[in-house]
Amino acid sequence: MKVLVTGGAGYIGSHVVRQLGQAGHDIVVFDNLSTGYRWAVTCGELVVGDLADETAIAELFSQHRFDAVLHFAANIVVPESVENPLKYYSNNTRNTLNLLKVIQQHQVPYMVFSSTAAVYGMPEETVLTEDLPLAPINPYGASKMMSERMIMDLAAASSLNYVILRYFNVAGANPDGLLGQATPEATHLIKVACECVTGKRDGMSVFGTDYDTRDGTCIRDYIHVEDLAKAHVMALDYMADGGESRVLNCGYGRGFTVREVIDVVKRKSGNDFPVQETRRRAGDPAALMADNSRIKKVLGWQPDYDDLDTIVGTALAWEKIWQGKQG
Ligand code: UDP
Numbered sequence: 001m002k003v004l005v006t007g008g009a010g011y012i013g014s015h016v017v018r019q020l021g022q023a024g025h026d027i028v029v030f031d032n033l034s035t036g037y038r039w040a041v042t043c044g045e046l047v048v049g050d051l052a053d054e055t056a057i058a059e060l061f062s063q064h065r066f067d068a069v070l071h072f073a074a075n076i077v078v079p080e081s082v083e084n085p086l087k088y089y090s091n092n093t094r095n096t097l098n099l100l101k102v103i104q105q106h107q108v109p110y111m112v113f114s115s116t117a118a119v120y121g122m123p124e125e126t127v128l129t130e131d132l133p134l135a136p137i138n139p140y141g142a143s144k145m146m147s148e149r150m151i152m153d154l155a156a157a158s159s160l161n162y163v164i165l166r167y168f169n170v171a172g173a174n175p176d177g178l179l180g181q182a183t184p185e186a187t188h189l190i191k192v193a194c195e196c197v198t199g200k201r202d203g204m205s206v207f208g209t210d211y212d213t214r215d216g217t218c219i220r221d222y223i224h225v226e227d228l229a230k231a232h233v234m235a236l237d238y239m240a241d242g243g244e245s246r247v248l249n250c251g252y253g254r255g256f257t258v259r260e261v262i263d264v265v266k267r268k269s270g271n272d273f274p275v276q277e278t279r280r281r282a283g284d285p286a287a288l289m290a291d292n293s294r295i296k297k298v299l300g301w302q303p304d305y306d307d308l309d310t311i312v313g314t315a316l317a318w319e320k321i322w323q324g325k326q327g
Helices: 011-022 054-063 078-083 085-105 139-157 189-198 225-240 258-269 293-299 308-326
Strands: 002-006 026-031 045-048 068-071 110-116 161-167 169-171 204-207 222-224 246-250 275-278 287-290
Touching (some): 002 011, 011 225, 026 054, 068 225, 078 085, 078 139, 110 139, 110 225, 139 161, 161 225, 169 189, 169 225, 169 308, 189 204, 189 258, 189 308, 204 258, 225 246, 225 293
Parallel strands (some): 002 026, 002 068, 026 045, 068 110, 110 161, 169 222, 204 275
């Protein structure tokens, strides 16, 4: 298939691009390089551009006849979305609308969309099914929920088929050390802990130790980026085989506490970096895990890296390579 990957120079997109290339797809990456990198595009052609630029995307679609669009390009930092909501409604929601206009105009048959467990907000349940009501508690989650809705509405009114993937906590890196998370000001737990090991940070905080969980810290469902990438390739195959539009959670269905994650990073690295216990971070639910029965049934997806030691090990190896690349 000829596929357009928006945001294909970023963390998750770059891992997906590599797997799409291995599966024999013909790839065009469209990325504004705001948080992505040229070196991360290991297959296909890179077009540098912004989805806010409707002329640029019109030109892109007039030059290529895409069978599928995988849409990753977005901002993803929750606290930033609270401070600057319109950045999120512009870059995530409005830019998805821009993309959908050309998808409609050129009758692109398939779309895979990067969504997030943040669309569920603060549910009472700890294991989440796709049928829960959507109630995001921050502009990031709302910007993705609105994008989901636009995709569903366009699909209902046209021949577009979609798979919306709701990611849980994505972490880890390509096991060959080729790719990994290079986000400049990362806030995600495993990345932050790995930066403590390389000395990029002097230490880190645990946000809240009074949650109703086994050790008082929040529980999250950490999924290896290569397993997540595989779900995208399988989603394309599923639609090409005639599968109907679906919304699918992407997680392993189990969780680890913040303390458990930090302990694994310390044990695997042999580095006992300073950790400070601080108060809760706004908007953090105590525990979030995916009910992943639907993705297993619909796509036949099975994880290959469901092991916290492996996730942390690949993230640590990458962090050292990445710090080395930067000098
Ligand atoms: N967390 C933490 N210290 C950090 C970063 C994150 O204690 O430096 C906690 C955070 O409060 C949450 C969990 O780790 O309970 C996962 O947070 P992250 O930002 O990685 O992902 P989120 O679940 O918010 O998408």
